[in-house]
Amino acid sequence: MDTDRPVPATTAAAVLARLEAAATDADLAALRRRLGPDEPAFGLRMGTLFAIARTAAGLSLPEVERLLAHPTFEGRMAGFCVLDEQARRALRADRRGDRALREVYLAHHDAITTWDMVDRAAPRVVGATLLGGPHDLLDDLARSPDPLRRRTAVTAPLWFTRAGTADDLAAGFALAARLHADPEPRVHLPVGIFLAHAGKVAPDELTRFLERYGAAMPRAALRQATRLRRTA
Template sequence: MGDWTAAEVMTALEDLGLLGEGPRRMRDLFDTAKTARDLPLDEVDKLMAEPPYAARMAAFCILDFQARARPGDVALRDAYLRHHDSIDAWDMVDRAAPWVVGSCVAGGPYDLLHDLAASPDPLRRRTAMTAPLWFVRHGTDADVLAGFELAATLHADADPLVHKPVGIFLAHAGERMRPQLLTFLAEHESHMPRPAARLARRRL
């Protein structure tokens, strides 16, 4: 198929039986999104408005595929943020936030992530803590230190949607900057939820 439309993505998902209440066959969903990865952003907007989980997850996967080809693309970041209210599952954040948001914020300023970290919405706070995973692999040391600052802001968050990503970021960041992780834990570990602390220490 050549240029895709949102309607054609919906048809493909329906043909695969992914729009109902059955099991989430993520491989089929990812393969469909990858095939439609050049979907124009106005068509991505239409997918985001669809009620089924699979449609919206496909849309976030498409943003992720496009960001991997064009890291730092502000239009992709803005599409993600514009449709943040369409996110109702943690895996939508985890799929798209590092490349779509993190690659745009790398190099600073980091105000966007701090604004998200201050949100009452736990999924926005999850975006704030998941986007910096891009920093660990692709960013500068200054970027990673900015991620530590966000983790300090959210280290005591009681919501598992947030404190687990804190621990995951710290584990990965600690592989790159072990002394900073040890300093962080010495200061904050006693106030962290235990699952977050365990995750943070898993690679020490």
């Protein structure tokens, strides 16, 4: 018997207890610098949180939703991590992912308060379910006044750069074009990240995109879009 293997957490309450037990005052002070002033938090390093979330990969969706409804940053972040872990498992069986996971993510989008909640889950939980189209869901998110929904719109297509068709990739470029001049850093930075990865598989498309839109992109987004060119 492998005594080093973590005992699986089977309820949201068990996950929350592990998160609270692992919290420290020092980690809470560091976390406070990037959370809203009134956002409840335990105080964990992200690596510790991710490890605890992996023990909960077998949670039922109602239990995941209990995490996503929790007031603490770590409770909700753990919920999105669990969705990502479950999406990874689903993708081993079906390249189009699991739409039930996507619906949970979207139903709890208001629980997303930080950019890393989006980045952790959106590519596999949302993007993988949209391979082959239609991509209307991403267009709807891109029109949202909420910058974190717009971030989901352009972060989910990162999966297209890994496993998508030419049409999927074209949809990703179209979303980047829609959002290329977005003034919100939580949106224009992931536009640049998408472009950098898309440019690895479609360099000519990236060149045409930058010729058309590069001058209007925020400088930080443009740096992101070209960073993989500089390191190639």
